[in-house]
Amino acid sequence: MASASSQIMLSCKNLWKVFGARPAYYFDTAGYQIDPDGLTARLRREGHIPAVVDASFDVKRGEIFVIMGLSGSGKSTLVRCLSRLLDIEHGTMEFDGQDLAKISGPDLIEIRRRKMGMVFQSFGLMPHLTALENIAFPLKLQGVARPEREARAREMLELVELGNRGDALPSQLSGGQQQRVGIARSLSTNPDLWFLDEPFSALDPLIRRQMQDEFLRLQSQLKKTIVFITHDIMEACRLADRIALMRGGKIIQLGTPAEILLQPVDDYVSDFTAEVALTRAIRVRDLARPALGDLPEGPVVPPAAPIEVILPALASGQRQFRVEGDDSLVLDATSVLEVLKRDARHGLGPEGGRG
Numbered sequence: 048m049a050s051a052s053s054q055i056m057l058s059c060k061n062l063w064k065v066f067g068a069r070p071a072y073y074f075d076t077a078g079y080q081i082d083p084d085g086l087t088a089r090l091r092r093e094g095h096i097p098a099v100v101d102a103s104f105d106v107k108r109g110e111i112f113v114i115m116g117l118s119g120s121g122k123s124t125l126v127r128c129l130s131r132l133l134d135i136e137h138g139t140m141e142f143d144g145q146d147l148a149k150i151s152g153p154d155l156i157e158i159r160r161r162k163m164g165m166v167f168q169s170f171g172l173m174p175h176l177t178a179l180e181n182i183a184f185p186l187k188l189q190g191v192a193r194p195e196r197e198a199r200a201r202e203m204l205e206l207v208e209l210g211n212r213g214d215a216l217p218s219q220l221s222g223g224q225q226q227r228v229g230i231a232r233s234l235s236t237n238p239d240l241w242f243l244d245e246p247f248s249a250l251d252p253l254i255r256r257q258m259q260d261e262f263l264r265l266q267s268q269l270k271k272t273i274v275f276i277t278h279d280i281m282e283a284c285r286l287a288d289r290i291a292l293m294r295g296g297k298i299i300q301l302g303t304p305a306e307i308l309l310q311p312v313d314d315y316v317s318d319f320t321a322e323v324a325l326t327r328a329i330r331v332r333d334l335a336r337p338a339l340g341d342l343p344e345g346p347v348v349p350p351a352a353p354i355e356v357i358l359p360a361l362a363s364g365q366r367q368f369r370v371e372g373d374d375s376l377v378l379d380a381t382s383v384l385e386v387l388k389r390d391a392r393h394g395l396g397p398e399g400g401r402g
């Protein structure tokens with residue numbers, strides 16, 4: 048079995064990023080124990096912006112790790128630190144056995160070019176290059192020969208289902224198509240760590256939803272390690288394996304979507320999640336419990352299905368459900384009813400829910 052550490056691709060401890068006149072001043076005393084709340088207050092008092100405050104987390108191999116928070120909470124700054132577009136003031140970021148914070152010069156360029164992929168909200172395509180040329184561009188920077196990079200770019204175009212639009216310029220493509228090109232470009236170098244900063248925010252809601260489905264389809268094939276930023280809780284709950292919720296530079300809760308939705312750490316988090324219809328966002332496996340004694344007769348439900356799928360059976364009196372593929376689990380009507388009650392309190396019925 049793989050060791051726990053090999054399942055972690057990026058391990059961050061006590062990261063700080065501060066904007067202002069002399070941020071380093073506050074961190075350069077060896078051996079001094081930082082009091083995060085005290086230091087944050089002092090930084091603010093003294094005209095600095097603590098944009099990332101003492102952030103610690105691990106990103107596991109193959110997971111979609113979503114960083115979520117309102118505007119100004121520090122999401123982009125954190126990801127810019129992870130990709131080393133910004134230098135941190137304090138902390139460690141272990142990636143591939145090295146402290147990313149300590150790498151510089153050509154080694155850093157190499158890591159960014161070969162091991163990291165990035166997609167931004169503003170698609171960032173070069174307007175005078177075709178879709179195919181845009182996708183091949185990072186490989187050109189790596190010195191890959193033309194036939195090889197074009198073959199790879201064609202493969203990536205197929206992957207994002209734009210195989211017939213390789214010759215189009217960005218201006219000839221829709222927003223969703225441009226973002227597909229951006230995604231294909233960032234994947235052309237086969238990165239180990241894939242950063243996406245609000246990649247679908249500029250798209251209208253319908254296209255956005257399609258792109259989310261597309262993204263999940265891609266991920267089920269590619270199994271990349273992904274850090275995905277969004278300010279949209281619904282998007283976070285749809286896509287994330289785990290969510291880090293930021294406020295004022297701090298990670299205030301880190302957990303699976305179900306943990307964040309069902310066990311919010313405080314009122315801020317529960318307000319943040321109030322408009323998510325749990326019957327859609329919570330899955331059968333989130334509420335299933337170990338079966339005690341004989342398994343119930345009755346319907347078998349897929350573990351990944353949203354619990355709304357069992358509502359018709361619940362309405363016709365079914366009280367227990369078996370979980371497909373795992374005979375040790377059952378789902379009880381009582382736990383589902385709790386979720387229904389919470390949705391009703393927030394005006395989110397099974398039909399009217401927005402999640």
Ligand SMILES: Nc1ncnc2c1ncn2[C@@H]1O[C@H](COP(=O)(O)OP(=O)(O)OP(=O)(O)O)[C@@H](O)[C@H]1O
Pocket residue numbers: 066067096097098116117118119120121122123124125278
């Ligand atoms: N280059 C900079 N100089 C000074 N302050 C900055 C700089 N970049 C970001 N900030 C500040 O840091 C804080 C965090 O900003 P950041 O852009 O990371 O937030 P965000 O959560 O990504 O917001 P949004 O969703 O609006 O992009 C904000 O107070 C912002 O004003």
